[in-house]
Amino acid sequence: xxxxxxxxxxxxxxxxxxxxxxxxxxxxxxxxxxxxxxxxxxxxxxxxxxxxxxxxxxxxxxxxxxxxxxxxxxxxxxxxxxxxxxxxxxxxxxxxxxxxxxxxxxxxxxxxxxxxxxxxxxxxxxxxxxxxxxxxxx
Numbered sequence: 838x839x840x841x842x843x844x845x846x847x848x849x850x851x852x853x854x855x856x857x858x859x860x861x862x863x864x865x866x867x868x869x870x871x872x873x874x875x876x877x878x879x880x881x882x883x884x885x886x887x888x889x890x891x892x893x894x895x896x897x898x899x900x901x902x903x904x905x906x907x908x909x910x911x912x913x914x915x916x917x918x919x920x921x922x923x924x925x926x927x928x929x930x931x932x933x934x935x936x937x938x939x940x941x942x943x944x945x946x947x948x949x950x951x952x953x954x955x956x957x958x959x960x961x962x963x964x965x966x967x968x969x970x971x972x973x974x975x
Contacts, residue, residue, distance in 0.1 A: 880935070885968060888924065918942075952967045
């Protein structure tokens with residue numbers, strides 16, 4: 838576990854990433870960050886990024902599921918199975934430290950819902966991430 842002591846104004850916790858939406862940190866120059874203690878929030882941010890990013894949108898052309906594109910597909914079990922396989926593949930490539938990953942994709946004519954249950958071994962975290970999209974929200 839990370840050290841929580843604050844010696845000479847310095848925290849022993851390492852910053853992992855910037856906090857979205859970006860916000861200037863008032864105590865020093867730079868943006869607000871998420872640190873080791875907030876690892877659950879970092880994991881959820883990364884899962885959301887994987888789901889919402891369209892392949893080719895970033896420098897790594899293989900990154901992302903592009904879940905919004907599936908909203909306009911005909912709702913079938915085959916579609917949900919393909920989405921689930923794509924999400925599983927992305928997690929195994931970009932977040933291999935997550936174990937016991939269980940992905941559930943549900944939907945209807947106008948919406949999609951994804952629930953990802955996962956475990957992180959060190960520190961031990963068992964949690965889930967949920968994302969719901971609707972054509973009405975676009």
